[in-house]
Amino acid sequence: MQQIINFIIRNKTFLLFLLLFFISIVFTIQSHSYHKSKFINSANFLTGGIYNSVNNISEYLSLKSQNQILSEENNRLKSLLFNSENTTDSTYTDSVTYNGLYKIHTAKIIKNSYSATDNILLINKGTKDSIKEDFGIITSKGILGIIDNSSNNYSTVISILNTTSNISAQLKNTNHFGSLTWNGESPNIVQLTDVEKIAPVKEGDTIVTSGLSSIFPKDIHIGIVKDFKLDIAENYYEINVTLFNDMTNLEHVHIIENKDIEEITNLLNSN
Amino acid sequence: MNSIISLNGVRFLVLVLVQVIICSHINFLGYVNPNIYILFIILFPVKNNRSLFIFMSFLLGLIIDLFLDSGGIHAAACVFIAYARPIILKFSFGMVYEHQNMKFNTVDFGAKLTYITIMAVTHHIILYSLEIFSISKIILTLQKTLFSSIFTIILCVLLIIIFSRKSK
Numbered sequence: 001m002q003q004i005i006n007f008i009i010r011n012k013t014f015l016l017f018l019l020l021f022f023i024s025i026v027f028t029i030q031s032h033s034y035h036k037s038k039f040i041n042s043a044n045f046l047t048g049g050i051y052n053s054v055n056n057i058s059e060y061l062s063l064k065s066q067n068q069i070l071s072e073e074n075n076r077l078k079s080l081l082f083n084s085e086n087t088t089d090s091t092y093t094d095s096v097t098y099n100g101l102y103k104i105h106t107a108k109i110i111k112n113s114y115s116a117t118d119n120i121l122l123i124n125k126g127t128k129d130s131i132k133e134d135f136g137i138i139t140s141k142g143i144l145g146i147i148d149n150s151s152n153n154y155s156t157v158i159s160i161l162n163t164t165s166n167i168s169a170q171l172k173n174t175n176h177f178g179s180l181t182w183n184g185e186s187p188n189i190v191q192l193t194d195v196e197k198i199a200p201v202k203e204g205d206t207i208v209t210s211g212l213s214s215i216f217p218k219d220i221h222i223g224i225v226k227d228f229k230l231d232i233a234e235n236y237y238e239i240n241v242t243l244f245n246d247m248t249n250l251e252h253v254h255i256i257e258n259k260d261i262e263e264i265t266n267l268l269n270s271n
Numbered sequence: 272m273n274s275i276i277s278l279n280g281v282r283f284l285v286l287v288l289v290q291v292i293i294c295s296h297i298n299f300l301g302y303v304n305p306n307i308y309i310l311f312i313i314l315f316p317v318k319n320n321r322s323l324f325i326f327m328s329f330l331l332g333l334i335i336d337l338f339l340d341s342g343g344i345h346a347a348a349c350v351f352i353a354y355a356r357p358i359i360l361k362f363s364f365g366m367v368y369e370h371q372n373m374k375f376n377t378v379d380f381g382a383k384l385t386y387i388t389i390m391a392v393t394h395h396i397i398l399y400s401l402e403i404f405s406i407s408k409i410i411l412t413l414q415k416t417l418f419s420s421i422f423t424i425i426l427c428v429l430l431i432i433i434f435s436r437k438s439k
Contacts, residue, residue, distance in 0.1 A: 017354040020329040024347035028401050031342025040333070044342065050338075113295075113339070115302040117403050117411075120340035156340060182338045184408065219337075238294050248298075262339050 032117065032164065041149045041156050042111065042122050048154035051122055055110040059251065066251045073140035102217055105129060105255040107137075110154075114161050114247045117184035121157040123253065126150045136215040137257040142222050142244040143167065144253055146215060161187055161247055169222055170210040174199060177210040180222065180241070187247050189226060192239040199237065201228050207241050214264045216256060275316060283331065286311050291338040294426075302415060305422040307344075309334060309343060309394050312353055313387060317360065317373060328353035341402065348397040352390050359389050376435055387427050388420075397418045 008015065027040050042048065058144045059066075111122035117220040125131045127150045137144040137157050146167070158165050163184050169192055170177035176199035178192045192207060211218030221244050228239040258264075290308040297304055312328050332346030339345070352359075360368045363386035367373045375383065395416045403412050 013325065013354070016322050016325055018348060020325065020350045021347055021354075024332070024343035024350060025327070025401075027343025028347060028404070029335070029342075031340075032404055040336050040340075040342060042338055044337070047338050050288075050291075115298045115340065116339075117305060118341070122340075184403065234353065 004209075023186060030242075041120070043126065043149045043151040043154040043156045045151070048110075048124075048151065049121065051110045052124060052154075055108070055124075059108075062249065063253060065249060069140060070252065076140070100250040101259060103257040103259060104246055105131065105257065107131075107155075107253050107255055109250045109253060112248070112250050114159070114187040117163050119159040119161045120148065121145065121159050121250075123155050123157060123255075124153065125255065126153045126155050128152050131155050131255055134215060134261065135258075138216070138220055138254050138256060139245055139250060139252070140254075141246075143209060143216060143220050144245065144250070147255070159247070160190055160243075167216070168210045168212045169207050171195075171199060171201065172208045172219070175210075178237070178239070179211060180207075188243050190223070190241050190243060192241050193231070193236065193238060195237040197230065197235055197237065201237055201239060203227060207239075214261055217258075276388070279311070279315065283311055283327075287331070287334055287338075290335060295339055299419070299422065303418045303422055305419065305426045306391075306394065306398070307423065307426050307430065309349070309352065309423070312349060312356065313390055313427065314375060314431075315356075317368070321357075324356075325350060325353045329430055343399055344401040345399055348394045351397050352394045355393065356390070359393075361404060363389065374436060375431075383431075384424075384428065387431075388424055391418070391427065392420045392425045395423070 031040065042051065105125060107123040109121055109124040110124050112120045113121060121144075123137070131147060131150055133147055133150060135147045137147065143160060145157040145162070145165065148156045148158045150156075160167065160180065161182050163181060164184055165180075167180040168177055169180040176196055178195035180190055180192050182190045195201065203225050206223065207222045209216040209218060209220045209222065223241040223243040223245075226240040226242045228237050230236070231238050272283045286308040286424045290306065294305050308331060311331055312415055315324055315327075328349040329346055332349030334345070335341075335345040336343055363374060363382050364378060365382075367378060367382075399419070403415075
């Protein structure tokens with residue numbers, strides 16, 4: 001016993017080093033698996049508050065480009081509105097029920113990141129605004145990510161520029177779907193994998209969300225096909241997709257809440 | 272003694288804030304960010320309580336991780352260079368360090384540059400291998416390590432020159 005205690009006292013620095021290094025490695029491994037980083041995230045009072053006050057100042061610097069983006073979106077929505085008034089028919093009631101399923105909240109990005117391999121963003125809405133885990137985030141141009149953790153006032157978002165992110169997407173003109181991942185290299189190119197070999201892929205095709213995941217509605221724009229090739233087994237396509245979003249310049253985003261998500265997950269879990 | 276504690280405390284807070292507000296959002300060439308917060312570990316007094324020093328480094332890394340949502344990669348890298356610091360000090364400064372009376376203001380510049388370079392490169396190798404966490408992307412790891420280390424070393428040397436007191 002005496003010798004054990006002596007050993008511990010003699011090597012206390014090394015043992016402390018081992019302990020702290022081990023704790024860090026555990027946190028690191030947790031952060032690499034999806035939805036596990038419960039303790040170390042920036043959606044808390046201290047870090048969220050600091051990022052928020054910094055953002056209050058720095059948002060003035062990008063005012064011009066953000067105004068441009070908002071007015072472009074206004075333009076698009078106006079044209080949608082005017083065109084739909086001309087063709088009011090039975091499909092109109094369909095779009096009402098469609099809107100009823102999804103509830104849209106607005107939020108602001110207060111911490112953007114795109115240079116790491118696992119990028120996580122911070123937004124200024126949290127459980128107080130009934131934002132919860134697994135809500136989807138989009139901008140006016142396309143999808144952005146999925147909510148990971150929420151505190152009272154802030155939430156972290158797993159960006160599509162994250163190697164653990166995996167979102168169901170499809171070709172716009174056919175229904176062949178695959179999963180959207182990122183290889184960690186360029187912040188405006190993501191990869192669509194596992195698309196069947198028989199799918200008619202062409203360069204310049206539009207990629208949209210498939211609506212199979214119950215997080216995102218169908219037909220939200222993602223990007224266009226840059227190039228594509230067959231994978232090693234020659235059964236599936238690997239497609240490089242150029243994003244519509246400029247991931248380096250983000251400010252105003254929309255959160256999509258699927259009101260039936262509980263019912264859907266209950267149904268899936270019961271099987 | 273009191274001034275050493277307050278100096279290091281202020282340095283800790285200022286470096287964390289400068290790192291998370293400015294330095295981690297530079298994204299030079301798309302991905303190159305300097306990690307200037309390791310100046311705290313580099314400039315910590317040589318005569319110290321080693322356990323406390325390692326624990327402070329862990330805390331520093333963990334706070335950076337909290338801000339940047341990066342799990343524990345900064346904490347791991349900080350703890351490692353804090354533990355390895357005596358060896359690196361001995362390698363870079365030799366006799367001056369072994370006589371236990373060195374101050375960073377008085378040693379010559381070449382040895383100081385060697386010391387900062389070894390510390391920064393070790394830190395970045397651990398940081399980026401844990402961040403990317405995949406052997407198949409070793410080229411990306413080395414590329415990020417190289418460019419970020421150069422950026423960090425330049426900034427650290429500049430900061431040391433700007434804030435050093437003329438005590439000769």
